[in-house]
Amino acid sequence: MKKYFLLFALLFTVFASQAGLFNNKASFLNVDDAFPFSAQISQDKKQLSIRWDITEGYYLYQDKISAKVGSEPQSLSMNFNQNAEIHEDPYFGRVAVFTKPLVAYVSGKTFGDNQNIEISYQGCTEGFCYPPEVKTLKVGDLSITSVEEKIPQNSTALLAEQDRLAAGLFQSKYAVFGFFLLGLGLAFTPCVLPMLPLLSSIVIGQQQRPNMLRAFSLSFLYVQGMALTYTLLGLVVAAIGLPFQIALQHPYVMIGLSVLFILLALSMFGVFTLQLPSSLQTKLNTLSQKQTSGAFGGAFLMGMIAGLVASPCTSAPLSGALLYVAQSGDLATGAITLYLLALGMGIPLMLITLFGNKILPKSGEWMNTVKQSFGFVMLALPVFLLSRILPEGWEPRLWSLLATTFFVWFALQMPKNGLGYGVKVLSFVCAMVAVQPLQNLMWQHPLGQQSAVKNTEISHIKFQRIQNLQELDEVLAKNPHNIALLDLYADWCVACKEFERYTFSDKSVQNALEKMLVLQVDMTKNSTENKAIMARYQVLGLPTILFLDRSGNEISGSRITGFMDAEVFLNWINKIEN
Secondary structure, three states, rough: HHHHHHHHHHHHHHHHHHHHHHHHOOOOOOOOHOOOEEEEEEOOOOOEEEEEOOOOOEEEEEHHHEEOOOOOOOOOEEOOOOOOEEEEEEEEEEEEEEEEOOEEEEEEOOOOOEEEEEEEEEEOOEEEEOOEEEEEHHHHOOOOEEEOOOOOOOOOOOOHHHHHHHHHHHHHOOOOHHHHHHHHHHOOOOOOOOHHHHHHHHOOEEEEEEOHHHHHHHHHHHHHHHHHHHHHHHHHHHHHHOHHHHHOHHHHHHHHHHHHHHHHHHHHOOOOEEEEEHHHHHHOOOOOHHHHHHHHHHHHHHHHHHHHHHHHOOHHHHHHHHHHHHHHHOOOHHHHHHHHHHHHHHHHHHHHHHHHOOOOOOOOOHHHHHHHHHHHHHHHHHHHHHHHOOOOOHHHHHHHHHHHHHHHHHHHOOOOOHHHHHHHHHHHHHHHHHHHHHHHOOOOOOHHHHHHHHHHHOOOOOOOOOOOOHHHHHHOOOOOOOEEEEEOOOOOOHHHHHHHHOOOEEEEEEEHOOOOEEEEEEOOOOOOOHHHHHHHHOOOOOOOEEEEEEOEEEEEOOEEEEOHHHHHHHHHHHHHOO
């Protein structure tokens, strides 16, 4: 009996070992069990929440997660509830992954019930990698989540500044009023500060000393003119969803505005007088005082012009505002929000003008001097505008000519005795210093050579020029690197030139960009090919720098709008690479 028992035990052991030998295939979960997927939409249909309950031991690639509407090529902006971890992957090398339950927030536009949203993602585990997965969601079929659910404030995942702003605005029920605060901040940017002397020249550059009510009325109408420009801009952007404001930086527009400011400056110097026809003036006199009517109309008109001058400056806040308006697609929202933005920009101008008026001395001959001095301020605006389209060497020469003329004129206004004599001498000294670039031009001093040296120094980054979308797709398909930088550049873009001069000339930046394919599109002419590129990537203005993968898809949250110095730019691209 013992023999039969031992024989049975031996046979069982052999069969068991064979079962273990031939059944050693690793057991991996299917993709839906490894990454349980769910999605919800907010009550107002402006925020999509996507959740993956990632199983322990599995992970999702951050750069493989994307969302888009239907067949649209552009991916939607996405933010995560946590930071990705760096993982040494046997397939992709050093990559950013998520290993814990993950929530992704997609916001920035209002979704329609009949729209389909495609969610793409890919994950792996030790020794096994799943193929890319695509989930198609119909918005109308999604369950509703709480409207109080927000993008986490402590998330530091990479997200472009203008996209973060647009997303934040969409989630706030006080979004419209947030534009007023944005305007207050924009009032102190280099694009809006030049408006202050323009407004002051209208208010105090008159023959009579304005009272408080008159100063307030003039400044208020000036701001309303500026607000009208922004309101129309909001309507246009909301209506067509295209970067309309870039056309305002066309060289012809810059030249036209420059000629207008030069004519206004000449009128302030007394070369000629701008006034209405006598017949119309007579009619206006029956209604109100002639000077009051003319000044009020002029203040409103100059406010509109100032809005045109400042609107092309696409700093990140303004880009976010335009992105919000474009994605809302609502004309009323576009008009109101951009009006409040302009109103916020105008309030500091009004306050400074009013307080400045209170400390002015009584009327006198000084008013003519002030009027002429603001003529020089008017001439500074054409220099500011033309510097965007003129060769680099001419900008310092124009500033030199203007500064030298001003200091000589100012010296001639001073009396020859007392304190005036000292101011006169100091003004002549300043004029001698300011005239140096003109002396370099006259004596062929190596200003041009210095500029050439600078251009040589900043040309170390060899951008590959792209002409159209087809060429871009072909180049990206052959990209030996994982990431491509696409710089949208124009000769009239001031911040683009700042990138060249201060950022791309930095050795550390140049070394970091050696790991990327660096491409550039010349947007100067705003051609049909340019517009096609802008339409694909929803570019609102310049400067814009995009970071693309090999398929031509923009890396979520990596876009740069507005100038970055070398240190900030270097940190930005390091985050993208990591």
